[in-house]
Amino acid sequence: MRARLAAWAFVVPLVVYLVVCYAYPLYTNIDLSLREHTVRTFVYGGAPLAGFANYATVFADPAFRTALLNTVAFTVVSLVFQYTIGLALAVFFARAFPLSATLRALFLVPWLLPLIVSASTWAWLLNSESGLVNAVLGIVGAGPVNWLTSPSWSLVSVTIANIWIGVPFNLVLLYSGLRNLPAEVNEASALDGASGWQTFRYVTFPLLRPVSAITLLLGLVYTIKVFDIIWIMTRGGPSGSSSTLATWSYELGFGSPLPRFGPSAAVGNVLILMALAAGLVYIRAQERR
Amino acid sequence: MRTRYWRTAVGVLLTAVMLFPVYWMIVVSLTPARDMRKSPPSLFPASPTLEGYERVLREQLPYFGTSLLVALGTVVLTLVLAAPAAYALAKLWPAGRRVFGFVLLVAQMIPGIIMALGFYGIYVRLGITNTVWGLILADSTVAVPFAVLVLTSFMASVPDELLQAARIDGAGPWRTFVSIVLPASRNGVITAALFSFLWAWSDFVFAATLDSGGPLQPLTLGIYRYIGNNNQEWNSIMATAVIASVPATVLLVVAQRFVAAGLTSGAVKD
Numbered sequence: 001m002r003a004r005l006a007a008w009a010f011v012v013p014l015v016v017y018l019v020v021c022y023a024y025p026l027y028t029n030i031d032l033s034l035r036e037h038t039v040r041t042f043v044y045g046g047a048p049l050a051g052f053a054n055y056a057t058v059f060a061d062p063a064f065r066t067a068l069l070n071t072v073a074f075t076v077v078s079l080v081f082q083y084t085i086g087l088a089l090a091v092f093f094a095r096a097f098p099l100s101a102t103l104r105a106l107f108l109v110p111w112l113l114p115l116i117v118s119a120s121t122w123a124w125l126l127n128s129e130s131g132l133v134n135a136v137l138g139i140v141g142a143g144p145v146n147w148l149t150s151p152s153w154s155l156v157s158v159t160i161a162n163i164w165i166g167v168p169f170n171l172v173l174l175y176s177g178l179r180n181l182p183a184e185v186n187e188a189s190a191l192d193g194a195s196g197w198q199t200f201r202y203v204t205f206p207l208l209r210p211v212s213a214i215t216l217l218l219g220l221v222y223t224i225k226v227f228d229i230i231w232i233m234t235r236g237g238p239s240g241s242s243s244t245l246a247t248w249s250y251e252l253g254f255g256s257p258l259p260r261f262g263p264s265a266a267v268g269n270v271l272i273l274m275a276l277a278a279g280l281v282y283i284r285a286q287e288r289r
Numbered sequence: 290m291r292t293r294y295w296r297t298a299v300g301v302l303l304t305a306v307m308l309f310p311v312y313w314m315i316v317v318s319l320t321p322a323r324d325m326r327k328s329p330p331s332l333f334p335a336s337p338t339l340e341g342y343e344r345v346l347r348e349q350l351p352y353f354g355t356s357l358l359v360a361l362g363t364v365v366l367t368l369v370l371a372a373p374a375a376y377a378l379a380k381l382w383p384a385g386r387r388v389f390g391f392v393l394l395v396a397q398m399i400p401g402i403i404m405a406l407g408f409y410g411i412y413v414r415l416g417i418t419n420t421v422w423g424l425i426l427a428d429s430t431v432a433v434p435f436a437v438l439v440l441t442s443f444m445a446s447v448p449d450e451l452l453q454a455a456r457i458d459g460a461g462p463w464r465t466f467v468s469i470v471l472p473a474s475r476n477g478v479i480t481a482a483l484f485s486f487l488w489a490w491s492d493f494v495f496a497a498t499l500d501s502g503g504p505l506q507p508l509t510l511g512i513y514r515y516i517g518n519n520n521q522e523w524n525s526i527m528a529t530a531v532i533a534s535v536p537a538t539v540l541l542v543v544a545q546r547f548v549a550a551g552l553t554s555g556a557v558k559d
Binding site for chain 1: 294381404426466
């Protein structure tokens with residue numbers, strides 16, 4: 001009984017914290033999305049209930065379709081490239097060689113840098129007039145690309161930057177997955193005369209499937225909610241061409257002098273449902289392992 | 290032997306390609322303003338200058354101070370909340386691990402932008418936007434779930450015999466926690482502290498929503514302002530970015546094993 005009491009005394013601060021700093025903001029968000037807010041009611045309260053009017057407004061807005069499709073494209077393309085590059089690097093690093101540990105550590109740098117640093121560095125690399133990328137394109141004879149200011153390239157640009165940031169994460173998880181595979185399997189496969197590619201394709205890759213699933217699902221959870229990179233590089237623009245649900249929600253609430261908190265919260269709640277759906281699949285997969 | 294060095298050469302090349310943007314950030318930070326629009330840009334700092342850094346020291350110093358304060362405050366708050374809870378879940382009440390583990394995993398998945406809007410709604414009504422401690426409280430939400438999960442797994446591996454010995458000597462739960470469990474799970478505490486620091490140091494979403502009009506603003510907003518001013522002085526922007534990257538670099542050099550441990554235990558980054 002005393003032990004139970006002590007346990008509670010140690011956990012109670014965390015419980016209070018979770019209620020105040022998680023449950024309450026989330027409740028506030030739902031409440032915001034169900035009311036008709038002005039700046040005045042936002043500060044002093046007393047906004048009338050609006051039911052699902054904010055959601056209806058959001059779904060009817062053509063910007064919703066764009067943001068949703070962009071979110072899906074940004075997430076899928078990021079995951080495919082991060083995973084493929086991460087896996088190739090993990091296989092490369094799986095066999096130790098001089099300096100391999102140091103180089104593997106250096107690969108973590110993009111993941112550890114503050115996002116504002118990565119985003120502003122990429123913004124300057126991709127700058128239309130003075131960026132290095134366009135300078136290199138000019139040398140090989142290709143015309144300059146308006147990476148961040150043209151509607152057809154802005155989403156590609158932020159996706160490239162996001163892939164760069166996500167590769168280390170995939171590398172580390174897949175590398176530790178590879179190291180945990182039994183060594184005998186690869187040896188047996190090699191003894192049977194399988195080539196390096198055949199061993200990978202028919203032995204290593206299938207054995208790695210559970211780790212791959214975890215890596216991709218965790219990546220999915222994190223990529224859906226990416227905000228900083230996109231907002232800092234393009235602010236979701238030009239004219240919504242690189243907006244995702246996360247940046248559009250922020251833009252509605254904070255991006256203009258006339259905030260629309262209700263719709264902003266509504267978009268946020270759609271995003272949270274997507275993130276939680278991905279999260280629950282991840283937790284199921286993690287438990288099955 | 291030869292094939293191994295061949296691998297090293299390829300490895301160095303791959304690393305160089307991957308880290309090129311970081312190299313470029315440093316080059317630009319050392320480029321004089323007059324060469325900034327040079328076409329094509331030179332790949333090496335041809336006439337390196339510290340003018341960007343001088344300007345940063347002149348204009349951005351308060352931002353750095355605020356970021357340091359916010360990051361350290363977040364570390365303290367996170368550890369004070371997470372360590373006792375982790376001890377309880379690891380040793381006193383293991384049955385609670387399942388429920389709390391699930392709740393904390395879900396909490397980690399909530400998009401930062403949604404938390405930011407919720408906090409903003411609350412802070413505006415309470416009149417506590419633009420305060421440093423308000424920002425610390427919000428920043429801690431990124432770190433607390435991770436810290437509890439990491440510390441629980443570290444503390445669970447502290448041998449029960451140690452705790453029993455302490456109890457026989459008459460130590461209560463608090464005494465046991467402070468003088469046995471905490472020192473024994475030192476590596477877990479370091480991992481949790483490092484990541485809390487790094488995330489609070491790097492935070493942009495909460496700073497932009499909750500502290501964009503305050504007297505004390507963190508350096509992520511300093512850089513953002515620099516870019517937003519349609520500023521041509523990219524050497525100053527990149528110099529700020531270089532200095533802002535120092536904690537991450539130090540972390541990687543002095544605490545690489547903690548970083549890898551944190552990452553593989555499901556570390557999160559928004």
